[in-house]
Amino acid sequence: MQIVNANGASIPALGFGTFRVPGPDTERMVAHVLRNGYRHIDTAQIYGNEAEVGNGIKHSGIARGDLFLTTKVWVENYRHDAFIASVDESLTKLKTDYVDLLLLHWPNDAVPLAEQIGALNQVAKAGKVRHIGVSNFNRALMREAVTLSDLPLVTNQVEFHPYLDQSAVIGTARDLGMSVTGYYAMADGKVLSDAVLKEIAGRHGKSVAQIVLRWIVQQGLVVLSKTVSESRAMENAAVFDLVLTQDEMAAIHALARPDGRIVSPDGLAPVWDQAA
Numbered sequence: 001m002q003i004v005n006a007n008g009a010s011i012p013a014l015g016f017g018t019f020r021v022p023g024p025d026t027e028r029m030v031a032h033v034l035r036n037g038y039r040h041i042d043t044a045q046i047y048g049n050e051a052e053v054g055n056g057i058k059h060s061g062i063a064r065g066d067l068f069l070t071t072k073v074w075v076e077n078y079r080h081d082a083f084i085a086s087v088d089e090s091l092t093k094l095k096t097d098y099v100d101l102l103l104l105h106w107p108n109d110a111v112p113l114a115e116q117i118g119a120l121n122q123v124a125k126a127g128k129v130r131h132i133g134v135s136n137f138n139r140a141l142m143r144e145a146v147t148l149s150d151l152p153l154v155t156n157q158v159e160f161h162p163y164l165d166q167s168a169v170i171g172t173a174r175d176l177g178m179s180v181t182g183y184y185a186m187a188d189g190k191v192l193s194d195a196v197l198k199e200i201a202g203r204h205g206k207s208v209a210q211i212v213l214r215w216i217v218q219q220g221l222v223v224l225s226k227t228v229s230e231s232r233a234m235e236n237a238a239v240f241d242l243v244l245t246q247d248e249m250a251a252i253h254a255l256a257r258p259d260g261r262i263v264s265p266d267g268l269a270p271v272w273d274q275a276a
Helices: 023-035 050-060 080-094 113-125 139-148 167-175 187-193 195-204 208-217 230-237 246-253
Strands: 003-006 009-012 014-017 040-042 068-073 099-104 129-135 153-159 179-183 222-225
Touching: 009 014, 009 068, 009 099, 009 153, 009 179, 014 023, 014 230, 023 040, 023 050, 023 230, 040 050, 050 068, 050 080, 068 080, 080 099, 080 113, 099 113, 099 153, 113 129, 113 139, 129 139, 139 153, 139 167, 153 167, 167 179, 187 195, 187 208, 195 208, 195 246, 208 222, 208 230, 208 246
Parallel strands: 014 040, 014 222, 040 068, 068 099, 099 129, 129 153, 153 179, 179 222
Antiparallel strands: 003 009
């Protein structure tokens, strides 16, 4: 498994995501993917499946120290005391003493960012969290968060797929020593029927999903893949023996369009950066 190093964290480049995966499927799939080579699991408080992730890890038989576990604090828990309590609750559900990475799930200006970052630092310094980061932050918020934090931030988890140019955020992350973790890589399934991607996939004897995942990891980024199919999970992991040419990488980048963003919920989304 390829590793992405960022500000002291070593993050497996391919993670298994659990957004909108029902509890029983989460437990089954987490156990399966860990038994079959995955070493990075991503969940969140708001997903409602942290307990099932914990069960899946336990049933996998993989030692806790051999995997990278991420969860995210929900915006309603950003006040200091609620934040600390919510992390303790997450650890109980996940059946672990620590998570490898804890993220702020979305920006929330109802609570000062300094208070949010302070709580992140506190749980990390208490040994409950190995690394900290953010999710769905724009460049200005990333820079502000880094300035406010005693400890290094290691990633910004954002929507990323061929139809969305995230070069601005990626560039800023690199300037700050951070990684970018991409979610929604399949663009809610839209990539699967794309003619350009199908042609590239045919050329390599791979699936479109494999091509998209490879396109992201070949940029030195982290990507989350999500499925409730054991066979598809194994297919998604088979992207490290594949190398896309510079022309193929450029052709996929060229698919980006101004209206490519899919995830931008009212009341949560910041003012997004334009393409670099």
